[in-house]
Amino acid sequence: MFVILGDDGILFSLKMSNFFQIIKKEKIAPNGFLFRIKAPEVALHAKPGQFFVLRVxxxxxxxxxxLVRWNRRSGTIDFAFQVIGKTTxxxxxxxxxxxxxDVLGPLGRPxxxxxxxTVAxxxxxxxxxxxxxxxxxxxEAGNNLVTILGARSKDYLILEKELRRLSSKIYVMTDDGSYGIKGFVKDGLEMASREYDIAHAYVIGPAIMMKFTVAACQELGIPNTVSLNPIMVDATGMCGSCRVNxxxxxxxxCVDGPEFDGSQVDxxxxxxRLSAYLNEEKHSYELFLKKKGVLPRGKEKKA
Ligand SMILES: Cc1cc2nc3c(=O)[nH]c(=O)nc-3n(C[C@H](O)[C@H](O)[C@H](O)COP(=O)(O)OP(=O)(O)OC[C@H]3O[C@@H](n4cnc5c(N)ncnc54)[C@H](O)[C@@H]3O)c2cc1C
Ligand code: FES
Structure with a gap:
């Protein structure tokens, strides 16, 4: 086994025996899965807020x-992903x-x-x-947690039970009103701010959701932290593709984040930048699906 250990504990592990084997696969949404894989070196050093890179x-x-969960004893990590392109x-x-x-990580600042x-x-x-x-x-650090969890509809909500267990209150928001309250995460924040004195907010989701939710935080005077998801290539600070302002x-x-002060993000x-390769990515995915004999979503033949 090769292990490269940096000053801050960043670690790269290479394949051996049952490394990177999928131990558990669970469908958690119509478009997404939760995987548990064997990656002991990543599990050993993982901290909240960090990510890893994989190749299929x-x-x-x-x-x-x-990284969603990790177990140092069993040497496993959990991650959840939605299927949006060729690799996923x-x-x-x-x-x-x-x-x-292969799997590279943990990466990014914790x-x-x-x-x-009270943290929202x-x-x-x-x-x-x-x-x-x-x-x-x-x-664990003693904060009171108020969670606002949003998705387009009931089936797309993930980890509700786990987040509910940690929170003194949870507001579930769906775009279509199929479960919980009809509305967006930012609407839930407005409701929560009437009930709680929120000292800080963590905002994580699609970039567009973060943009509008951060604007709502700013209006309410709530300092906030976001986790950014720009397109990454090497994920080790060398290519510049993940640059943000x-x-x-x-x-x-990849190296300075992924967490930043949301109010300061451009x-x-x-x-x-996220949409820079949209056409190429769409084309590549469609070619791939065509080769497999599958039609892209929205282009299926009606029965
Ligand atoms: C630090 C970080 C952590 C992430 N964590 C998760 C996670 O836990 N679960 C998860 O499902 N996804 C996560 N993502 C996004 C994930 O990396 C992308 O969905 C994935 O790279 C898409 O690959 P693909 O080949 O399937 O699709 P592609 O063909 O590469 O892209 C398909 C579509 O997704 C868009 N896209 C590509 N890369 C990204 C990106 N980085 N962020 C947002 N949109 C993108 C493209 O513009 C295109 O519209 C994370 C991204 C970053 C930077
Ligand atoms: S992905 Fe961050 S510098 Fe290349």
């Missing part, structure tokens, strides 16, 4: 995913017992966990997965 196969793209599609087709090609008082956890869609370890750590300065989210730049 030899010629595969490397994609970043957030390939990942979703793997079965328990299969192996990932969350700065401290006592604030604002999670949209699969952002709930990244929120869970942060919620656990904030709770925060408070007028350029940062690389959201329009992030949203533009």
């Amino acid at each position: 196969n030899e010629r595969g793209e490397r994609i970043p995913l957030t 599609h390939l990942l979703s087709k793997l079965k328990e017992g299969d192996f990932l090609k 969350s700065e966990i401290k006592y604030y008082g 956890l604002l999670a949209g869609g699969f952002g709930a997965a990244a929120m869970l370890p942060i919620a656990n750590a904030l709770k 925060v408070g007028g300065k350029t940062y690389f989210a 959201w329009n730049l992030l949203l533009n």
Whole structure:
């Protein structure tokens, strides 16, 4: 086994025996899964707020995913992902017992966990997965947690039970009103702020959701932390593809983040950069699905 250990404990582990084997696969939403894999070196050093990078196969793209849970004793890590393109599609087709090609991590700076008082956890869609370890750590630090969990509809809500257990109150929001309260996470925040004196907020979800939720935090005067998800290539600070602008300065989210002060983020730049390869990614996914004989979503033949 090769292990590269940096000053801050960042670690790279290479494949051996049952490394990177899928131990558990669970469908948690119509478009998403939770995997448990064997990755002892990552589990050993993982901290809330960190992520890792995986490759499904030899010629595969490397994609970043957030660490949701880890168990140092069993050497396993859990992660949750939604299927949105070629790599996440390939990942979703793997079965328990299969192996990932490689895993690199933990990466990124851990969350700065401290006592604030009441903390609002604002999670949209699969952002709930990244929120869970942060919620656990904030709770352990003595904070009172108020969670606002949002998704487009009931079936797309994930980890509700786990976040409910840690929170003194949870507001569940769905865009279509199929469960909980009809509305967005930012609407839930407005309700919560009438009931609680919120000292800090964590906001994690799609960039557009974070942009509007942070604006709501600013209106309410609530300092906030976001976890950014720009496109990453190497995820080790070398390529610059994950650059973001925060408070007028350029940062690389993979090494300087992924967490930043949400009120200082240039959201329009992030949203533009996220859509920079939209056509190429769509084209590549459609070609891939065509080769497999599957039609992309929305283009299926009606029965
Ligand atoms: C630090 C970090 C942590 C992440 N954690 C998670 C996680 O826990 N669970 C999860 O489901 N996803 C997470 N993501 C996003 C995930 O990496 C992308 O969904 C994945 O790379 C898409 O790969 P693909 O080949 O399937 O799709 P692609 O073909 O690469 O892209 C398909 C579509 O997704 C968009 N996209 C590509 N990369 C990203 C990105 N980084 N963020 C948002 N949209 C993107 C594209 O613009 C395109 O519209 C994280 C991203 C970062 C940077
Ligand atoms: S992904 Fe290359 S510098 Fe961050």
